[in-house]
Amino acid sequence: MARKIFPLLLLCSYVMTANCQIDLKYTFRNLYLKKQYSEIVQYKPKSNEQYTAKAFYYIAMSHYMLGNDYKALTAMDLAFEKGPVDHDMYFYKGKILSAIGKDTESLPYFDKAIALIPDEPDFFDGKAEVYFKLNKIDSCLIYLTKAMRYPNCDVRAYLLKAEIYQAQKKYDTALMTYKSAQSLLTIPSEAYQNCSFNIGLVQQLMDNNDDAKTTFEEHLQHFGNDFHAIAKLIQVYYALSLFEDAIPLKQKLYKAHKSKTLPPEMDKMFCLEQFLWNGKKVMVFEHYEASNDALFPKLSFYLMKEDSQIECKVDLESGMAFQLINSKRKYVLCYIRENIHLTYWSYVYPEKFKYREVKENVINILNEKNN
Secondary structure (H helix, E strand, O other): HHHHHHHHHHHHHHHHHHHHHEEEEEHHHHHOOOHHHHHHHHHOOOOOOOOOOHHHHHHHHHHHHHHHHHHHHHHHHHHHHOOOOOOOHHHHHHHHHHHOHHHHHHHHHHHHHHHHHHOOHHHHHHHHHHHHHHHOOOHHHHHHHHOOOOOOOOOOHHHHHHHHHHOOOHHHHHHHHHHHOOOOOOOOOOOHHHHHHHHHHHHHHHHHHHHHHHHHHHHHHHHOOOOHHHHHHHHHHHHHHOOHHHHHHHHHHHHHHHHOOOOHHHHHHEEEEEEOOOOOOEEEEEEOOOOOOOOOOEEEEEEEEOOOOOEEEEEEEEOOHHHHHOOOEEEEEEEEEEEEEEEEEEEEEEOOOHHHHHHHHHEEEEEEHHO
């Protein structure tokens, strides 16, 4: 009788021991919610703790959040081996594969996540972003549209869709999509700032300078140190011939230049105006004063080709030699193309020149060279 009882007791003891094993997914989930990712990946399990599929999932996600994409993939593969595999695992394996450049390989995992939960917009958005990376824009737009059918769709889907339409020069649709995104955002978030800026930019590209003026002025009320927005508003003011209104904004850029707080791409000059001449774009840049250079430009009028390369430029130049010759005049217009540098001594200006006059004379020079 005792021989029969012993195996039964042993079996009960084994079951009790197995039941005492603690699933680490609960520990890891709590740490993950607290963004303690390093604690998860460095965790040393106790003898009564076990790694389940979901525990490996949280390890994978922690590596993913820490930027360790290959380690994240290894941990996610362990989660798949353990099983069962849920929608989150499929979705984030797709995200991780895309992060390491295996975009085509990632697509089926988004499909499997969608099959399990077909009304989750993040899954459609995730697949759309992969199609965007693959430059399959039509497919990207299809999945962005699917994501945006749901009220809990993340704003990034709206922003990506708007950026695509903007790049395609479908400005009306881009503007409408940016405004939809803006309604989902709050001030002073970075996403709201970018969205607000792009609304003004699209309005400017549509030549709706009055609307762009309102947008950028309101934008700068909230984001006063957005130097790119300051430069854009200056362009809008110049397009509307509101030269005096631009003066305080230019002063702010000069002050930031002196204190070395400008973004690198604006450190030497900023765009003053863009206009068309004979169907070609002319971009006008103002340079910060260069005091000791032998020859330096104050304004540069760049005539652009269709491929965005520079065809030629007309500079409003100054220099010590010129100022010694003509003390009452500081600047002269010069035409520059490849190895050609022509000085127009008939077009000289005092230090406080009138921009409208300079622009008219630059157009005269371009017309002369065109003829």
